[in-house]
Amino acid sequence: MSGTKCTRLNGALVKQVLDSVDSVLFDCDGVIWRGDQSIPGAPQVINLLKEHGKKVFFVTNNSSKTRKMYADKMTSLGFGVREEEVFGTAYCCAMYLKTVCKLEGKVYLLGSNAMEQELEAVGIQQTGVGPDHVFGKQNDWASVPLDPEVKAVVVGFDEHFSYMKLNRAMQYLIQRDCLFVGTNRDTRLPLEGGKAVPGTGCLLQAVETAAQRQAQTVGKPNHFMFDCVASQFGVNPDRCLMVGDRLDTDILLGSNCGLKTLLTLTGVSTVAEAEAHWESGCSERKGMVPDYYVESIADLLPALQG
Ligand SMILES: [Mg+2]
Structure with a gap:
């Protein structure tokens, strides 16, 4: 070199x-x-x-923890860290929607409890996390009920990601004025012993492919x-x-x-x-x-x- x-x-x-x-x-x-x-x-x-x-x-x-959850983990491991010194994508995504997008409306959230908490901490309402059960038959899916107050689709790490959620995100994103924000594009989460699991980037790419739109990401x-x-x-x-x-x-x-x-x-x-x-x-x-x-x-x- x-x-x-x-x-x-x-x-x-x-x-x-x-x-x-x-x-x-x-x-x-x-x-x-x-x-x-x-x-x-x-x-x-x-x-x-x-x-x-x-x-x-x-x-x-990593979008699966709030700033407080990180600070608590760090303290338990012996790091002298304050919550204010931690910038995770759950928090930064909420800040991005509030300060850059100046979002007025709800978020359709593909994410975790931590993201739900960070959004609510800055006063942004969201549609809730957890499983989205299969609704009707294939012919019904394009007319799945949507919340008219939703003005943004946000994609973070979601262990309950499913076809129903992908479809719902797509139906929101067909509305051109709906914002589209992702936490990060990491495709794999490395684990001990050389193992790995799919990261948020995989979920985000699925939504981008369905919606035929590119998300703005806030993460590194x-x-x-x-x-x-x-x-x-x-x-x-x-x-x-x-x-x-x-x-x-x-x-x-x-x-x-x-x-x-x-x-x-x-x-x-x-x-x-x-x-x-x-x-x-x-x-x-x-x-x-x-x-x-x-x-x-x-x-x-x-x-x-x-
Ligand atoms: Mg790392």
């Missing part, structure tokens, strides 16, 4: 990079924890960064999540570091927003994939090449303890 991209971050360079930033954004899964277990050393890294006066935030595409790599953090906490992109385990979401978000980027190898992506993006010479793929990489964020510890 040529150039100065994707440099191993160790030795004196760690302190140099940390001194050059005031804020650090962390992805969660594969970065500070895996499933229900924290990455060894991660709580200390977060707590020491704060002791050193850094602003620390968490940006996750879209800059809206960073805008949310920056507008609430006055973050300067030039002095901000994005830390993540995925090149196509975390690192690309950092590049899209002009942040410094750090790939950690405790999750999904590899250095070989980053090198392939670099060597492709394709400008779009270069946004997925991090400035630095570490084996684990615990590699930051010596510089913080010194």
